Amino acid sequence: MKRSVFALLLSAAGAMAFSSAALSETPVNIGIVQATSGGSAALYGLMQKNGAELAIDEINTSGKLGDYKLVGIHQDDAGDRGQSVNIFQRLINQEKVAVILGPTLATSAFAADPLAQKAGVPVIASSNTAPGITDMGDYIFRTSPPESMVFPGVLAYVKKKYSPKTAAQIYGIDDTLMKSAYAVHKKALESEDIKIVATETFQKGDVDYSAQLTKIKAANPDILVIGGLAEETANIVRQARQLGIPPSTVILGANAAISNKLAELAGATADGFTVGSGWFIQYDSPKNKAFVEAYRKRYSSDPDNFAAQAYTSVYVVADAVKRAGGVSDLKKLRDAIAATKDLEANNGSFSFDAHREPAVTPKVLVMKGGKFILAAD
Amino acid sequence: MSTFLQQLVNGISLGSTYAVFAMGCTLIFGVLNIVNMAQGAFFMGGAYFGLEAARLGLPAPLALAVALAGGGLLGMLSELVIFRTLRARGGHRWMGLVASLALARMMIGLAQEIFGTQVQRYPASDLMQISWEIADVRIQLLQVVLLLVSLLLMALLAFVLQRSSIGRAIRTVAFSEDVARIVGVPVGRTILATFFLAGALAGAAGMLLGNLFNVVSPFMGEQMLVKGLTVIILGGLGNVPGAVAGGFLLGLIEVFSVAYVSSSFRDAIGFGLIFVILLVKPNGLFSGFEERRA
Numbered sequence: 001m002k003r004s005v006f007a008l009l010l011s012a013a014g015a016m017a018f019s020s021a022a023l024s025e026t027p028v029n030i031g032i033v034q035a036t037s038g039g040s041a042a043l044y045g046l047m048q049k050n051g052a053e054l055a056i057d058e059i060n061t062s063g064k065l066g067d068y069k070l071v072g073i074h075q076d077d078a079g080d081r082g083q084s085v086n087i088f089q090r091l092i093n094q095e096k097v098a099v100i101l102g103p104t105l106a107t108s109a110f111a112a113d114p115l116a117q118k119a120g121v122p123v124i125a126s127s128n129t130a131p132g133i134t135d136m137g138d139y140i141f142r143t144s145p146p147e148s149m150v151f152p153g154v155l156a157y158v159k160k161k162y163s164p165k166t167a168a169q170i171y172g173i174d175d176t177l178m179k180s181a182y183a184v185h186k187k188a189l190e191s192e193d194i195k196i197v198a199t200e201t202f203q204k205g206d207v208d209y210s211a212q213l214t215k216i217k218a219a220n221p222d223i224l225v226i227g228g229l230a231e232e233t234a235n236i237v238r239q240a241r242q243l244g245i246p247p248s249t250v251i252l253g254a255n256a257a258i259s260n261k262l263a264e265l266a267g268a269t270a271d272g273f274t275v276g277s278g279w280f281i282q283y284d285s286p287k288n289k290a291f292v293e294a295y296r297k298r299y300s301s302d303p304d305n306f307a308a309q310a311y312t313s314v315y316v317v318a319d320a321v322k323r324a325g326g327v328s329d330l331k332k333l334r335d336a337i338a339a340t341k342d343l344e345a346n347n348g349s350f351s352f353d354a355h356r357e358p359a360v361t362p363k364v365l366v367m368k369g370g371k372f373i374l375a376a377d
Numbered sequence: 378m379s380t381f382l383q384q385l386v387n388g389i390s391l392g393s394t395y396a397v398f399a400m401g402c403t404l405i406f407g408v409l410n411i412v413n414m415a416q417g418a419f420f421m422g423g424a425y426f427g428l429e430a431a432r433l434g435l436p437a438p439l440a441l442a443v444a445l446a447g448g449g450l451l452g453m454l455s456e457l458v459i460f461r462t463l464r465a466r467g468g469h470r471w472m473g474l475v476a477s478l479a480l481a482r483m484m485i486g487l488a489q490e491i492f493g494t495q496v497q498r499y500p501a502s503d504l505m506q507i508s509w510e511i512a513d514v515r516i517q518l519l520q521v522v523l524l525l526v527s528l529l530l531m532a533l534l535a536f537v538l539q540r541s542s543i544g545r546a547i548r549t550v551a552f553s554e555d556v557a558r559i560v561g562v563p564v565g566r567t568i569l570a571t572f573f574l575a576g577a578l579a580g581a582a583g584m585l586l587g588n589l590f591n592v593v594s595p596f597m598g599e600q601m602l603v604k605g606l607t608v609i610i611l612g613g614l615g616n617v618p619g620a621v622a623g624g625f626l627l628g629l630i631e632v633f634s635v636a637y638v639s640s641s642f643r644d645a646i647g648f649g650l651i652f653v654i655l656l657v658k659p660n661g662l663f664s665g666f667e668e669r670r671a
Contacts, residue, residue, distance in 0.1 A: 039596055042494040173641055201640045205600045207590035210387040211635035218380045231496040235591060244515045265498055
């Protein structure tokens with residue numbers, strides 16, 4: 001108890017020292033809207049908050065922004081879009097943020113992003129993978145490649161390697177992201193001429209998928225495509241194998257299923273699980289190695305692609321602040337963000353395309369021994 | 378045919394967890410006539426008690442005992458803190474509903490703080506991987522064990538209610554608190570004991586479901602509460618055998634509506650069917666057994 005009071009005093013003293021130092025610096029307020037409570041969403045939210053805060057501290061320490069100091073203001077929307085809207089309003093009107101990073105879920109983005117668009121505050125998402133996010137306006141960006149950019153590549157890889165003829169699909173019917181992922185998966189399957197022999201759904205909070213999977217098993221598909229978040233996907237994979245869907249049936253997941261949690265929950269049954277991602281941990285570049293090392297040192301765990309993308313988002317902001325010559329004019333900042341080109345990032349060089357989508361080449365990852373590794377051809 | 382049998386196994390296995398949970402619900406809602414919305418939180422609490430015990434290396438039967446005791450203590454706590462206080466002050470039963478809802482939210486918040494919001498799983502064991510394939514039907518050892526545990530808990534509850542002195546006291550209080558007082562039954566203690574039993578059953582169900590589907594999370598009790606309420610209405614309020622039968626029935630209805638209609642309409646069909654049953658038998662499926670109440 002004594003210790004924590006001491007720590008409190010110390011941090012209060014630190015905060016005072018910080019505020020007096022900030023007088024000579026120009027703060028750049030960055031809203032970080034990530035769910036750190038509230039079920040599945042927190043899996044992705046916490047990772048992104050970590051990634052963003054790591055990048056903010058790195059940039060401030062490096063002094064590369066001169067008198068500008070990045071100030072991260074994290075708000076937890078608990079994955080609830082009503083709260084996302086309230087938080088966006090507060091960040092825009094009271095905190096006067098220069099940019100908002102997030103929100104965690106696409107459902108929240110569709111509710112809250114229009115507020116920022118209207119107010120002329122740039123938004124950079126690092127986990128929204130649903131179609132139509134950047135269609136909301138010219139102030140909306142994302143560093144997370146959408147499902148439609150990622151999944152066709154995954155399917156092409158699986159088709160080349162296993163030549164599947166039939167597929168089954170299962171997806172979350174009450175989740176905006178998963179419904180749109182389902183549509184992307186279906187379109188990709190059809191264009192690869194793979195016949196869909198079963199389509200099943202589940203709902204948020206479901207724990208038992210055995211009835212759906214028994215039907216899928218009876219249809220005997222060559223591949224199974226899951227449109228679910230990491231925790232759901234982990235249990236679907238595990239129950240599928242327990243019900244006797246053979247390892248020869250390759251299981252593919254959505255971008256959102258990538259989480260270190262998947263291996264923990266599904267155990268050995270997750271072996272062979274295949275996904276696509278804009279980033280992967282062993283990506284061989286000095287920048288990525290430095291990122292992974294710094295992340296591990298600070299949080300004592302491995303980053304995932306969402307942490308990596310949030311980290312990149314902050315570097316995109318810093319780069320744009322520099323080129324725009326500050327944040328007094330947010331239109332200028334937006335233009336600078338949009339002009340981001342060949343920025344050195346943890347997955348190679350990063351650029352935005354004309355639609356404010358990330359111009360990255362997605363990689364195919366396969367789960368092996370509890371870790372996602374780059375798929376071998 | 379093998380698909381049908383597999384779905385039957387799926388349904389029975391899901392239904393057994395519903396049945397155990399619903400027995401606890403029917404004791405509180407039906408027998409004591411108290412609306413306790415924290416019953417789902419006891420279910421969640423029991424799952425965490427069992428999880429922590431299992432992580433400490435306790436063997437499964439002991440972990441189950443911890444889940445039972447933990448859930449039971451939470452149940453008693455809710456009676457002592459909320460319901461007894463409200464009764465003493467002449468509170469309306471709707472106040473108990475809101476107060477217990479508040480307790481449930483507080484417990485969920487507390488669980489989020491202590492355990493985090495992420496889904497956790499029971500430690501993996503080789504025993505849990507064992508399964509048999511009989512005529513193309515997969516049966517896991519885990520499913521068999523959990524079914525046996527459920528049946529054991531049901532038998533145990535029936536024994537306590539029918540044969541023990543505390544069971545007689547509970548039945549007397551259920552009949553009438555005034556009568557119970559006149560014949561010298563300690564009403565307060567009997568109600569407390571009932572809360573313990575109900576909480577313990579919820580806790581045990583939490584551990585069973587957590588094991589079966591590998592999911593323990595602070596939010597797991599919310600959906601379960603709705604299922605529990607459905608089952609006890611289906612089985613007849615206060616009717617313990619009805620709650621058991623209703624639990625298995627709901628599990629089977631859910632599985633078979635996915636199997637033979639569509640997974641997208643599972644709840645619509647499940648609840649629609651229950652609606653029809655209630656129109657035909659407004660006192661629950663087993664209203665003919667009304668004299669066996671409690």
